[in-house]
Amino acid sequence: MAEYLYNEGHAWALVNGDTAKIGITPYAAEQLGDIVYVDLPEVGDEVTVGDTFTEVESSKTSSEVPSPISGEIIAVNEELDDEPEAVNDDAYAAWIIEVKLSDESELDDLLDADAYDEICE
Amino acid sequence: MTRLIYAQSYSHDPYFNLSVEKYLFDNVKEDEIIFYLWQNERTVVIGRNQNIYAECNLPMIEQLNGKIARRLSGGGAVFHDLGNLNFTFIARDGCYDVEKQLDVIVKALDQFGLPAQVSGRNDITILGRKFSGNAFLKANGVNCHHGTIMINVDSLLLESILSVDPAKLESKGVSSVSSRVANLNEMTGDINVDNMIVALKDAFVHEYGKEDFDTTLEVGGKSMVVGTGQSIWGASGSMLKMLQALSDNQKFFSSEEWIYDKNPSFTWTAEKRFDWGNIEICLDFENNKVSTAKIYSDSLYPNFISALEETLIGTPFNIESLEKAVNMAAKQSDEDVTTCCREIKSLLHEKM
Numbered sequence: 001m002a003e004y005l006y007n008e009g010h011a012w013a014l015v016n017g018d019t020a021k022i023g024i025t026p027y028a029a030e031q032l033g034d035i036v037y038v039d040l041p042e043v044g045d046e047v048t049v050g051d052t053f054t055e056v057e058s059s060k061t062s063s064e065v066p067s068p069i070s071g072e073i074i075a076v077n078e079e080l081d082d083e084p085e086a087v088n089d090d091a092y093a094a095w096i097i098e099v100k101l102s103d104e105s106e107l108d109d110l111l112d113a114d115a116y117d118e119i120c121e
Numbered sequence: 122m123t124r125l126i127y128a129q130s131y132s133h134d135p136y137f138n139l140s141v142e143k144y145l146f147d148n149v150k151e152d153e154i155i156f157y158l159w160q161n162e163r164t165v166v167i168g169r170n171q172n173i174y175a176e177c178n179l180p181m182i183e184q185l186n187g188k189i190a191r192r193l194s195g196g197g198a199v200f201h202d203l204g205n206l207n208f209t210f211i212a213r214d215g216c217y218d219v220e221k222q223l224d225v226i227v228k229a230l231d232q233f234g235l236p237a238q239v240s241g242r243n244d245i246t247i248l249g250r251k252f253s254g255n256a257f258l259k260a261n262g263v264n265c266h267h268g269t270i271m272i273n274v275d276s277l278l279l280e281s282i283l284s285v286d287p288a289k290l291e292s293k294g295v296s297s298v299s300s301r302v303a304n305l306n307e308m309t310g311d312i313n314v315d316n317m318i319v320a321l322k323d324a325f326v327h328e329y330g331k332e333d334f335d336t337t338l339e340v341g342g343k344s345m346v347v348g349t350g351q352s353i354w355g356a357s358g359s360m361l362k363m364l365q366a367l368s369d370n371q372k373f374f375s376s377e378e379w380i381y382d383k384n385p386s387f388t389w390t391a392e393k394r395f396d397w398g399n400i401e402i403c404l405d406f407e408n409n410k411v412s413t414a415k416i417y418s419d420s421l422y423p424n425f426i427s428a429l430e431e432t433l434i435g436t437p438f439n440i441e442s443l444e445k446a447v448n449m450a451a452k453q454s455d456e457d458v459t460t461c462c463r464e465i466k467s468l469l470h471e472k473m
Binding site: 009036037039052055057058059060061062063064066081082 | 168169170193194195196242256257258259260261293294295385386
């Protein structure tokens with residue numbers, strides 16, 4: 001069964017074959033407060049692990065979020081253009097981008113749910 | 122032990138000043154708090170996710186030779202001139218403390234006998250009148266808190282430059298919340314930019330329990346970089362690398378891609394009745410270029426109208442480019458559309 005993997009920058013990845021959906025964690029969404037805009041990259045762009053893949057603006061701050069994995073962006077969740085607050089409602093349902101993995105070995109460096117919970121404490 | 126770093130820019134170029142801020146953001150070290158002061162000549166600075174056309178009167182800015190900049194932090198549009206002083210705090214998690222930082226501004230004003238108060242997270246006010254708007258950015262454990270301090274800004278100009286006809290376009294992204302603002306020199310005649318800088322520096326070192334800064338850095342003056350700033354420019358390896366980074370950042374902030382194409386998607390419509398028929402133009406923009414064009418018209422020139430829907434695709438939101446698309450469509454159609462073409466162009470002029 002697929003499981004959520006995390007980086008320390010509060011992004012999650014859900015792998016399905018050689019692609020993965022990426023979003024921000026409920027913890028990050030809660031810290032940000034009311035989200036007013038999610039800056040979506042373009043389909044076809046490349047993301048690199050550790051580099052910013054989105055910027056999320058809330059009523060409190062703007063936050064650049066580092067990508068948990070590298071690869072080509074094959075889809076973006078355009079619904080967030082109209083409803084950025086969906087990330088507050090359900091941060092796992094509100095995926096931000098979908099990526100075709102370019103290096104599956106990067107997944108080994110990600111955290112599982114328990115390890116991620118520890119860094120949030 | 123926290124190290125206090127003071128940076129000041131003598132340039133009034135918004136793109137240069139933002140590039141310095143970004144450099145400091147990219148290079149701040151674990152135990153440092155950077156306090157950076159800077160001023161821009163007439164400039165509208167919009168929030169990262171705002172639509173430039175919905176937030177400011179662009180033709181007016183151009184007429185006044187003013188500039189327009191998009192910053193990295195979120196929030197609303199502000200107007201700067203040399204009566205405004207900008208401050209920036211940059212620190213990594215652990216050293217970063219918004220309350221303490223806001224207190225620096227409050228304490229500095231205390232020195233002039235002005236009772237400033239933090240209102241919400243984004244404003245600082247005196248007796249309910251806002252003189253400072255604040256915005257925030259966070260990336261990879263580094264934080265930036267910056268804001269304006271209105272000392273003697275041309276407030277009539279501010280008001281007219283930041284007011285836009287709201288019916289003009291419908292945009293996604295973040296809209297500004299307009300506030301009643303006030304200059305500090307309306308509250309005490311003793312205050313000016315120079316003595317406010319002195320008061321801020323003093324309040325900053327005292328807030329952090331020190332006598333003086335550990336390091337200072339001056340940029341944008343006659344000599345490009347002065348000061349005991351080695352710990353800052355040293356962070357990127359050498360002074361030359363710092364200058365290179367500043368020049369790269371400056372290119373980024375002054376680029377059309379960042380200022381205009383970063384606009385959230387928006388829809389612009391114009392409608393008018395002419396002798397030859399009724400016309401309604403609906404343009405959707407993505408990355409500041411037309412992604413779909415729908416034209417509703419009962420005119421006698423259907424070929425021209427459908428050609429126009431094609432030629433408009435990919436056109437950026439400026440009058441020259443849109444006019445070019447109209448001319449191109451006229452050439453493509455076999456109808457005599459001279460009048461219709463001229464009137465559509467005048468409609469574009471009128472509504473943009």
